Amino acid sequence: MKRSISEIIEQVILYFMIFLILREWFIPIMMLTKTGYFSLFLLFMLICLVIGLCRWPIFISWPIKLLYITWFIVSIYSDATLTTRQFLTNELKYNVEVLLAGDWILVSDPLRTSLFFILIWMLIYLIQYWVTVRLTIYYFLVLTVFFIATLDTFTKYDGTMAIIKVMIIGLIMTSMLFIKRLMQATNTQKDWTSYLRYLTPIIVIVTVVGVAATMLPKAEPQWPDPVPYLKNWSGNGGSSGNSVSTVGYGDNDETLGGPFVGDSTVVYEIKTPSRQYWRVETKDYYTSKGWVHSDSQADELFRSRQTVPFSIFPGMVEEQAIEVKALQEHKFLLQAYGTTNYRLTPEMLLKYSYLNEKVIPVEDDEVTKVALDEYSFIFRQPEYSYTQLKEVTTSTEDDGRYLQLPEQLPSRVIDLAHEIADSYESVYDKARAIEDYFKRSGFKYETTDVQVPASGEDYVDQFLFETKLGYCDNFSTSMVVLLRSVGIQSRWVKGFASGERVLTEEGIYTYEVTNNDAHSWVESYIDGIGWMPFEPTIGFSNPQNIDYDIDVSDLQEEQLPELEEQPKPELEDQQKQNESAGGAVSKFNLSKLKWVLYVLGVVLIIAVFILWKKRGKWQPKLVVQMNRSKLNDPKNFEDGYLVLLKQLERIYLKRGTDETLQQFAKRVDKQLNTAKMTELTVIYEQVIYAGNKLNYDTTEVKESWEYLINRTIS
Known part of the structure; x- marks a missing residue:
């Protein structure tokens, strides 16, 4: 029976709404997986919906869809040197071989894309069945909201507007289908005047309520973030009881790892003549889970304007002043590289620790810690000679505690350190090689999807070989351990990154430093030069001041050779064992099986055709x-x-x-x-x-x- 014009118009409207909802499915998928050609996937979805709307039979609709998928795969992935037939044949042979060998993870991108197209195909068919046969969109609507809400909760995707749009469209579709079911149940002939009289108020109310709900002010979330609790419950969070932390400076670093949420609260306003990292303290003893101090504090008191004996040697330049305004209570003082003394009120004393170089203001009783609202200090920016850095090959003149490593440190960490640094001579070049390793070896800066190592797992080993996801603590701790593994004395440094420059007046820059700027980095000891900062964290830049004191004609851009991607030793051993055992994990010879596969394919096609005909x-x-x-x-x-x-x-x-x-x-x-x-x-x-x-x-x-x-x- 032919459909009436009114039925066709109604189905066009319903299918257009389905298209809009499905689009909200694809946007986060494409964004999170970084998949391109979004418009071509949408075009395939549109083709499937149009074919369903036209009700074309299988022998017409299937070839159209298969031809589109084939065109997409060939045009996107094919090699220009191969014909279409050669490309498809090679892909088929390769993927069949991989699947028969059980190495499913090695299937090619064209096959993955084809399966994704088939998934779209099946999803649209299911939705068409719900809409045209069952006359309901309820299950699809609930599934869509759950899908978007899940991605919004567990990923960086913001699904707020998507859920609002889906709910508005979904409620309108639900109303249309309900009216249609009601008319069928009561055997009422469709009259467009009556139909619109029922439907228009629903559309208006749903739209107005949706827009109002979007525009009205909302309270902050009342429930805590469920992600860390789910991770801990499932055992993926490492130690039990771990939860999401709020970013900011803290004293306890015994257990590192786990996610944190940002906090843009401004804690300092600093006026400085140059960009700086704001140093607070160092730590020297790595426990395989975090950092502690190796010994008791050795403190000394200083008065205002007295020189504080920091281990960072001041430069030979003119003294400059930095003014600090603290907007939150911190009972310690910031340092710039090359700090010499502080300018405080006469009644203030400074307690300086030789162990971690932390500076704490105290009252005259020498015990009561004080949080200062404002203070200033004098510094002379250190400058490092490039020529001297390239000549020094030892790191031995300081305290041996800066070479400490846990006894249970996995050997592959030490092996990796030597693999990176052994081809270099100077301490500086070795440190630069390790610093640069993180920027070009697949590591990613991440604050939410960060794991805590399990009880028997090393924090650095987990980051270097398992997750490669983390923030400054992961990068800096790993660099210190790698440096110590090749005999370079290093320590872990805590403080704040530079912050955001908000004002410039007469050569003085005003920086706003927030809790988000709490940071950790690395200092390494070079004989004859002293401690020097390094920055391994992706996205951060340490303000080193290097004097390239060589001829310009000899100076070329400092480059480090590309590290060849070496297979993991344990994988090589496993492969050799498999080969010696007669190929326990053997690959199938496709040439011997091709006729069997052809026969099975023909049988499957015939079986499907018979089922369809019968x-x-x-x-x-x-x-x-x-x-x-x-x-x-x-x-x-x-x-x-x-x-x-x-x-x-x-x-x-x-x-x-x-x-x-x-x-x-x-x-x-x-x-x-x-x-x-x-x-x-x-x-x-x-x-x-x-x-x-x-x-x-x-x-x-x-x-x-x-x-x-x-x-x-x-």
Whole structure:
């Protein structure tokens, strides 16, 4: 039966809304997976919806979709030197070999893309079934909201607006389908005036409420972030009890790792003549989980303007002043590289620790710590000679505690350190090589998806070889351990990054430093030069001041050779064992199996074709088995009757737009030479109007219903 113009318009509107909702599925998928060609995927989705709207048969719709997928794969992935046939043949051979060998993770990108297209195909088919047959969008709507909310919670994707759009569109679709079901149930002919009279208020109310809900002010989240609790519950968070921390400076670094949330609260306003890292303290003892001090504090008191004996040697330049305004209470003083003394009020004393170089202001009783609102200090910016840095090959003149490593440190960490640094001579070049290693070896800066190592796992080993995801603590700790592994004395430094420059006046820069700027980095000791800062964290730049005191003609951009990607030793050993054992993990010889695969493929195609051709015989039987129970209860009788109408429609017995149910039932009975359709229709109408109070002989009804469905077997 041909559809009326009104039905076609209604389905076009519904399918357009489906397209808009599906688009909200694809946006986060493409964004999070960094998949390109978004418009081409949307075009395929649109093609599937148009084909479904036109109701083209399989022998037309399937070739169109398969041709589009093939065109996409060939145009995006094919090598210009190969023909289309060669490319597809090579892909087929490779992927079959990989799948038969069980190495599913090694399947090619074209196959992954093809499977993604097939997934889109299946999803659209399912949605079309819900909309056109079941006349409901409820399950798809709930699934969409859950999908977007999950991505919003566990990833960086912000799904706020997506959920609002999906809910508005979904509620409008739900209303349209409900009105359609209601008209079918009451046998009401569609009148566009009445239809729009019911639908328009719903659309207006849903849209107005959605827009108002978007614009109105909202309270902050009342529940804590569920991500860390789920990770801990599942065991992926390492030690139990770990939760998301708030970024900021803290004293306890015994257990590093785990996610944190940002905090843009300004803690310092600093006026400085040059960009600086704001040093607070150092730590020397790595426990495999974090950092502690190796010994008790050795403190000394200093008064204002007295020289504080920092281990960072001041430069030979003119003294400059830095003014600090503290907006949060911190009972320590910041340092710049080359700090010499502080300018405080006369009653203030400075307690300086030789162990960690932390400076704490105290009262005259020498015990009470004080948090100062404002203070200033003098510094002379250190300058490092490039020529001297390139000549020094030792790091031995300082305290040996800066070479400490845990006894249980995995050997592969030490092996990696030597692999990176052994081809260099000077301490500086070795340190630069290790510093640069993180920037070009697949590491990523991450603050949320960061794990805490398990009880028997080393913090550095986990970061270097397992996750490669982390923030400054991961990068800086790993660099210190790698440096110590090749005999370079190093220590872990805590403080704040430079902050954001907000004002410039007469050569003085004002920086705002927030809790987000809390940071850690590395200092290494070079004989004859002293301690020098290094910055391994991706996205950060340490303000080193190097004097390139060589001829310009000899100076070339400092480059480090590319590190060759070496296979992991344990993987090499495993491969050798497999080969010596006769190939326990063997690869299939595709040439020997190709005829078997061809035969299996032909058999599968023939089987699918036979099932499709014989669907008129097995499909009604399957429908009977799945829906017989619906006739036991008047509540579900309507569903069973609609299933019968669908099966009759398959053999071209479809109710006309101007035909009552009784007229349609008599036409069916006449066509099938029976009276059972009229009997069932009478019961159906009584169920609709009498509700659950109607009693009928379920056995007789089932027999009539099953008889009519079986008659549809061609």
